[in-house]
Amino acid sequence: MNELLEQFLIESRELVQQATLDLLAIENDARDRAKLDSAFRSFHTLKGGAGIVEFPDMVTGLHAAEELLASARAGSRAMNVAEIGNCLWALDQVTGWLDEMEKTGTVPIDAGRVAEEMVRRFQPALPGGSDSAALSPPDWLAGLLAAYPDDARQAVVALMFQPDAQCFFRGEDPLALVSGMPGLLAMRVDEVNPWPELDDLDPFECNLRFAALSSATRETLLHHVDLTNPSAAKQIEIRALSPIRLEGLKFGPTARLILEAQRQLLSHEETTGMAGRVGAARRVVMNVVGRYGEYSDVAQRYERLLAAEPGDRQRAILQALLTEVLEDGQDPEPPVDKTALSPGDHSAATVRSLRVSVERIDALVNLAGELSIAKNALAHAAALARGGTTATSLAVLLEEQQARLERLVDQLQRSVMNIRVLPIRQVFQRFQRMVRDLATETGKSVALVTEGDETEADKSIVEGLAEPIMHVVRNAIDHGIERADERSQSGKPAQATISMRAAKAGDTVVIEISDDGRGVDLLRVREVAFQRGLISATTTVSEDETLELLFKPSFSTASTVNVVSGRGVGMDAVRSAVEALGGSVKIETESGKGTTVRFTLPYSVLMTPLVTVEAAGQIFGIPLEKVVETRRVSAGDISAVGEARIFVHRGRTVPLIDLGSTIGEPGCRLPMDEAQVVVVVMENEMCGIEVDRVGEKMDILMRPVEGVLAGLEGIAGVTILGDGRVMLVLDLEAILR
Amino acid sequence: MTVIADSKNGPIRLEGDCTLDDSEILLGLFTSVADPVVDLRNCKSVHTAVLQILIAAHARVIGPAASPFLQKHLVPVFRPSGD
Numbered sequence: 001m002n003e004l005l006e007q008f009l010i011e012s013r014e015l016v017q018q019a020t021l022d023l024l025a026i027e028n029d030a031r032d033r034a035k036l037d038s039a040f041r042s043f044h045t046l047k048g049g050a051g052i053v054e055f056p057d058m059v060t061g062l063h064a065a066e067e068l069l070a071s072a073r074a075g076s077r078a079m080n081v082a083e084i085g086n087c088l089w090a091l092d093q094v095t096g097w098l099d100e101m102e103k104t105g106t107v108p109i110d111a112g113r114v115a116e117e118m119v120r121r122f123q124p125a126l127p128g129g130s131d132s133a134a135l136s137p138p139d140w141l142a143g144l145l146a147a148y149p150d151d152a153r154q155a156v157v158a159l160m161f162q163p164d165a166q167c168f169f170r171g172e173d174p175l176a177l178v179s180g181m182p183g184l185l186a187m188r189v190d191e192v193n194p195w196p197e198l199d200d201l202d203p204f205e206c207n208l209r210f211a212a213l214s215s216a217t218r219e220t221l222l223h224h225v226d227l228t229n230p231s232a233a234k235q236i237e238i239r240a241l242s243p244i245r246l247e248g249l250k251f252g253p254t255a256r257l258i259l260e261a262q263r264q265l266l267s268h269e270e271t272t273g274m275a276g277r278v279g280a281a282r283r284v285v286m287n288v289v290g291r292y293g294e295y296s297d298v299a300q301r302y303e304r305l306l307a308a309e310p311g312d313r314q315r316a317i318l319q320a321l322l323t324e325v326l327e328d329g330q331d332p333e334p335p336v337d338k339t340a341l342s343p344g345d346h347s348a349a350t351v352r353s354l355r356v357s358v359e360r361i362d363a364l365v366n367l368a369g370e371l372s373i374a375k376n377a378l379a380h381a382a383a384l385a386r387g388g389t390t391a392t393s394l395a396v397l398l399e400e401q402q403a404r405l406e407r408l409v410d411q412l413q414r415s416v417m418n419i420r421v422l423p424i425r426q427v428f429q430r431f432q433r434m435v436r437d438l439a440t441e442t443g444k445s446v447a448l449v450t451e452g453d454e455t456e457a458d459k460s461i462v463e464g465l466a467e468p469i470m471h472v473v474r475n476a477i478d479h480g481i482e483r484a485d486e487r488s489q490s491g492k493p494a495q496a497t498i499s500m501r502a503a504k505a506g507d508t509v510v511i512e513i514s515d516d517g518r519g520v521d522l523l524r525v526r527e528v529a530f531q532r533g534l535i536s537a538t539t540t541v542s543e544d545e546t547l548e549l550l551f552k553p554s555f556s557t558a559s560t561v562n563v564v565s566g567r568g569v570g571m572d573a574v575r576s577a578v579e580a581l582g583g584s585v586k587i588e589t590e591s592g593k594g595t596t597v598r599f600t601l602p603y604s605v606l607m608t609p610l611v612t613v614e615a616a617g618q619i620f621g622i623p624l625e626k627v628v629e630t631r632r633v634s635a636g637d638i639s640a641v642g643e644a645r646i647f648v649h650r651g652r653t654v655p656l657i658d659l660g661s662t663i664g665e666p667g668c669r670l671p672m673d674e675a676q677v678v679v680v681v682m683e684n685e686m687c688g689i690e691v692d693r694v695g696e697k698m699d700i701l702m703r704p705v706e707g708v709l710a711g712l713e714g715i716a717g718v719t720i721l722g723d724g725r726v727m728l729v730l731d732l733e734a735i736l737r
Numbered sequence: 738m739t740v741i742a743d744s745k746n747g748p749i750r751l752e753g754d755c756t757l758d759d760s761e762i763l764l765g766l767f768t769s770v771a772d773p774v775v776d777l778r779n780c781k782s783v784h785t786a787v788l789q790i791l792i793a794a795h796a797r798v799i800g801p802a803a804s805p806f807l808q809k810h811l812v813p814v815f816r817p818s819g820d
Contacts, residue, residue, distance in 0.1 A: 168757055168786055175785040179806045187810040195793040198768045203760040208789050 001105040008053045012098055015042045015049075016091050017429070023084050023091075024432045028447075030078040039087070040069040046094065057111035058097060061118030065090045068122050086121045088433070093118065141239055144211045148186035152241065155185055155213035156316050157221060160237045162192065162209035170231070174210065177228050183216030213241070217316045218323050240320030251325060252441025255288050263322040266315055278315045282306050285318060356419050363415050371408050377401050417604055422462040424502040424511070425453035430466060431473060435498060438477045445484055445495040446477055455502035457509045458604045460699075461581050465511065465599070468577040468585075471570045472513045472597045473498060480517030480595050490592065492516065507603050508583075514596040520589040522546045529555060547587045551575045580720040582701045608702045610729060612695030613678060616660035621700065621719065621729040622689070626680040630694045633675045647688060649679055656688040662735060663714060680732055687736055702729055742766050748799055748818065749773060751780040751787070760786035767794040774818045777802040783811075791815065 019042035025035040043066045050058035065087055072079045079087075093114050100108045140160050145152040159181075163174040178187060188211045195201065214221060218238050225233050251259060262281040268274070282303060290299030306314055381397045428450045439446040476498055481487075484494040501512045522543060529535045529549045541549075549555055553572040571587075574597070578585045583601035610621035611630075631649075638647045638656060645656040656677065677688040702717035716731035740762045741750040749766055751759075767773050767790065775791060776799040783791070788811065791798075798815040802808040 163785075173757070173784050175783065175788055179782075179810075184810075189788065189792065189811075189814060191789075191792065198764065198794055201764060201790070201793055203764045203786055203790055204757070206785060206789065208785060208792070 001102075005053055005101065005105065008049050009098055009102055012046055012049055012094065015046045016095055016098070018042045019046070020088060020091055020433055021429060023087050024436060026079060027081065027084045027436070036069065036073055036079075040066065040073055043069055043087075053107060055097075055107040055111070057108075057115035058094065061090065061093070061111075061115035064119040064122035089121070090118050140211050144186075144188055144213065145241075147188060148213055151185035151213045154215050155241045156183070156216065156313075156320050157214050157218050158211070158239045158241050159214065159221065160209065160211050160239075161232065162235055163206050163232060164235060165192075165205045165207065167206050167232075168204050172229055172232065174206065174208070174232065177225065177232060178210045178212055180224065180228060181212065181214055181216070182220050182224055183214040185213040185215055187212045217319055219319070240324035250440055250443065251288070252437060255291070255441065256326060258288055259285065259322055259326055263319065263326060266319050266322070274315065275311050278311055278318065279307075281318055282314060285322070360415065360419055364412075364419075367408060367412050367415060371405075371412070374401060374405050374408060377404070417458075420459040421456045421604070422459050423453060424455045424457060424462060424465070424509070425450075427462050427465045427469065428453050428500050428502070431469065431500065434470065435473060435477070438474065442477055443483070444477060444481055446481060447495055447497050449497055449499045450501070451499065452502040455504050455509060456603075457502075457601065460701075461509065461583075461601050461603075464577065464581045465601075468574040468599065469500070469511070469513060471574045471577075475570070476513070476515035476517060476595070480515045480519070482518050504603065505600075509601045509603055511599040511601065512596055514594060516594040519591045519593055519595055520547065520550070520587070521591070522589075525549055547589065550587060551585070576720050579703075580701065582703070608729070609697065609699050611678070611697050612727065613659065613689075613691040614693040614695060615658075615691045616663060618663070619695065619721075619725065619727050620659070620663070620691075621727050622678060622680065622732065623716075623729065624697060626682065626732055628679045628681050628686065630676070630678050633677050633688070635673055635675065638675060647677070649686060649688065652686060654679065654686045654688050656690055657735065658690045659730075659735075660690075660692065663730075682732055682736055687732075689732075689735075700727075700729075740766070746770070747774075748776040750776040751783065753779070754781050755783045755787045757784045757786045760784065760790050763787060763790045764794075767796070772797070774799065775815075777807060777812065779803050780807060783807070 019039050022035040022039035022042065025032055026039065029035075043062055047059055047062040047066055050056075050062065068079070068083060069087070072083075096114075097108050097111055141158055144158055161174060161178060163172065167174060178184070189208055190211070192207050192209050195207070216224075218240060221238060222233065225236060262284050265277050265281050268277065286299045286303040286306075289302070306317060309317065378401055381394065381401060384397065385394050432448055435446055435448040481496040481498075482490070482492075487496065488494055497516050499512075499514045501510075501514075503510050525546050526535065526541055526549075529541075529546075529552075530537060532555060534549055534552055534555060535541055550571045551574075555572070571585075575585050578599050578601065581601055583599050586598045586600075587595065588598070589595040609624040611624050611627055613620050613622060633647045633656075638645050645658075646653050647656050648654070656675070675690045676692065676694060677690055678694060679686055679688050681687075700719040702719055705712060705715050705718055712728075714731050714735040715728045716734075717729045719727050719729060721727050739751060739753045739755045740759045741752060743750070749763070749770075751763075755763075773794055773796045775796045778799060778801065780802050781804050792814065796815060797818045798812055799818045800808060800812045802812055
């Protein structure tokens with residue numbers, strides 16, 4: 001990738017991050033002028049950068065967003081939630097482009113469609129764009145349904161059609177369009193503006209609007225409009241009607257993905273098996289709906305209601321419902337957006353480059369200077385030695401230089417470690433967006449407060465924190481935090497607060513994530529633990545021990561998600577992630593007041609580079625510094641000497657040890673044509689270790705062997721892999737002995 | 738001719754398919770009548786422009802209209818002529 005593009009990617013990611021934070025701040029306080037200015041600048045600079053790398057689609061798309069921000073800045077009006085949602089969506093698209101550019105090294109060529117969509121999304125909000133609020137009075141639907149209650153029961157969609165005043169001049173006849181509509185059940189005609197005196201009435205100016213109920217699907221209606229009068233499509237608003245009313249329900253990105261899949265399932269033209277598809281889609285849709293707070297109770301009733309309808313109508317209702325929730329355009333939530341699902345996905349992107357303060361770089365430059373002086377001093381010592389100086393005086397000189405070098409190398413190590421130190425802010429700030437999205441998804445109102453953002457920790461710690469924090473935040477929003485009405489009843493503010501605090505304590509960094517939700521239901525946890533056989537009926541379990549049960553892998557199973565009114569989802573995953581970073585986790589909870597999850601982590605970590613190997617069905621780590629190379633040795637090149645085996649490696653005879661039978665079961669390997677061998681060097685002696693497979697290189701934090709493994713010969717330490725598996729790190733000296 | 742006014746105060750008959758141009762004629766007739774009555778019994782369809790003149794003038798109608806659509810969806814909008 002060229003340098004220009006590389007720089008563009010780094011800067012653009014920072015700008016996207018900055019703009020996201022600014023937009024979230026504007027969402028909280030629409031009058032925040034400074035944030036608005038900052039967001040505008042970020043969009044403007046992003047657009048400018050796109051111009052420099054010659055990415056016209058990105059320029060076009062961002063220009064539309066920038067115009068919106070500019071009009072808000074001009075003070076004409078405050079931005080609404082939908083517009084902020086659109087801006088965030090635009091930033092997500094930009095991130096997608098940046099990811100693609102990072103992968104391919106070139107500007108995406110098929111970005112035009114997304115750019116067009118961006119322009120479209122930002123168009124209506126611009127001054128001079130159509131004003132959809134005036135187009136359809138908000139209560140038209142309620143009025144229509146009330147006026148025709150019998151038709152409303154049969155109707156699949158309701159529509160509002162307000163032709164533009166000049167439509168007669170184009171030869172259009174809106175009434176003809178409506179009268180020809182398939183499935184028309186009821187129609188209502190109203191004047192747009194009050195009628196003038198007949199003498200002043202212009203017969204060629206349309207002053208009517210039509211509201212109608214139809215038993216056809218939205219697709220059928222749109223098809224009809226398209227055939228009859230395509231330009232009218234823009235003036236028609238179609239709302240899905242069904243026995244199911246989901247007004248105001250906002251689906252999150254995951255839910256939308258699932259719903260979109262159901263829509264596709266139902267849109268198949270093949271009619272064979274349609275009944276099955278409809279049934280499956282019905283159950284899935286209602287399961288998704290049931291996940292949303294106030295709909296959890298009614299979803300089942302809706303499903304029964306739907307199931308009682310004939311197949312065709314079920315399909316039509318579901319299709320209309322899905323179209324409404326997925327396309328209505330009323331939803332400020334951007335459409336499916338994979339990047340928003342997990343901030344963990346962002347981690348690679350946002351921390352891939354490291355910004356280092358000039359002071360730290362200067363310290364390194366100074367050290368480099370001093371090292372070069374030390375090197376010159378050695379040259380001087382060599383010259384003296386050649387000149388025949390005495391061994392004693394040479395030794396004095398060398399010792400002096402060695403001490404100096406030792407000091408410099410030590411300083412160098414510390415300075416380099418310091419470069420790896422990052423502020424926790426880098427991980428905390430990603431959660432502003434996630435909390436917003438999750439809160440919208442669950443219909444709860446949640447504010448995120450952070451403290452100690454500037455607390456620093458090693459890069460690997462900061463990067464590794466995103467995932468466990470995400471689990472904790474998800475738990476808090478899903479289970480810990482009550483719905484607004486429930487909160488008001490218990491005298492809490494309707495908006496819940498999640499606080500993230502970071503502080504340095506000695507050699508550790510403490511991260512606390514607290515919510516002011518309902519707390520963990522300890523009785524329920526004990527009950528579930530008993531059902532799962534984790535405790536016996538007679539065991540007395542203290543509060544701490546009860547909370548400890550939440551970390552048991554067997555506790556965190558899917559079926560507990562809904563029964564434990566607090567936490568318990570994936571806490572074992574949280575613990576293994578934090579332990580992999582060399583830290584520990586603790587939960588504190590107070591019934592009705594909230595829950596705090598505390599991570600205690602080392603400030604800096606020394607990572608051991610390893611190569612992983614598999615033998616006897618297990619994964620092991622071999623310290624990389626011992627590995628000379630990995631190779632295959634054909635069976636014919638391996639000779640037996642007594643009980644031992646040897647092979648020739650680079651002209652030297654090297655013993656071959658079978659890791660599987662040394663560590664695991666003897667003789668468990670099947671005879672192979674070739675042996676996979678890791679050649680290691682120990683105190684200048686080479687040795688081959690036969691394994692089943694060589695894995696990957698990784699940096700790990702090695703932990704001492706404890707518990708049942710403590711006495712195990714040949715194991716130097718353990719580490720926890722990303723997937724929670726424990727990996728043993730081999731003590732080669734012990735094995736070769 | 739789809740807008741027919743036989744007598745000055747008698748009902749105005751709309752017959753067949755009433756077009757955009759008929760709206761101007763109808764409006765002209767309505768401005769000279771205090772409480773217009775329109776006979777839709779032979780009317781098959783009306784243009785939107787005609788419909789809006791009928792509504793704006795608070796016309797009373799004589800039905801049933803020749804077209805089921807008019808009869809079902811539009812005639813109920815107007816006061817019957819007997820009011």
